[in-house]
Amino acid sequence: MSKKSLLDEMIAQTTLSKKKTDKQQKIAETAVKMFAEKGYANTSTSEIAKEAGVAEGTIFRHYGTKDNLLLAVILPFIKESLPSMAENVFKEVYSEDKSFEEFLRAFIKNRRSFISQNQELFKVIVKELLYSDELKEELLPFFSEIVLNRFLMMINHYKSRGEIVELPSEKILKLMFTVIVGYFVSDFVLTPKPSAYHPEEDIENVVRFIMNGIRKES
Incomplete structure (x- = not known):
């Protein structure tokens, strides 16, 4: 695993998803980029919605909460990346x-x-x-x-x-x-x-x- 944060690693990963609608894909990509740039706690769903060009209600309809939005993006990434991450960690230690x-x-x-x-x-x-x-x-x-x-x-x-x-x-x-x-x-x-x-x-x-x-x- 590189020295980048998980959010940095996830930015590229979100563009590869095939399971989201166009709006969900745009929301996910925008959220990850803003979380990486501003920090998770400092990023609001209204800011994500504005940057993604959707209504804030669209985020709530698809994800419910900001935590659920984050989890919806990070869980597929963890499942795909964890085997190689674990291998790299054990090689390092x-x-x-x-x-x-x-x-x-x-x-x-x-x-x-x-x-x-x-x-x-x-x-x-x-x-x-x-x-x-x-x-x-x-x-x-x-x-x-x-x-x-x-x-x-x-x-x-x-x-x-x-x-x-x-x-x-x-x-x-x-x-x-x-x-x-x-x-x-x-x-x-x-x-x-x-x-x-x-x-x-x-x-x-x-x-x-x-x-x-x-x-x-x-």
């Missing part, structure tokens, strides 16, 4: 000579940087996952297949090297992601940033907390 602790630290740093670039999108997706059973049914199994299964392979690999305790890999994965996702949600959704903030220290605390629970004693 894993190498044969790394310990599991080093791999875990590199993964958390990598994903924290990514979420920081896409904080507004992350907030919307987290909020919708909490309240939308339909979104959970659509997105979570796909995420599990692409990302979590790969993590299970990594856990089994490091267990075979004697670095992780002999607990069921699924339980280790659940505990790890509870801590990691909880850290990201707390840091980017729930907690306002203090003036003097050092994420490196927090990352080390998260890594230490996880490793103290799953490191195999010599």
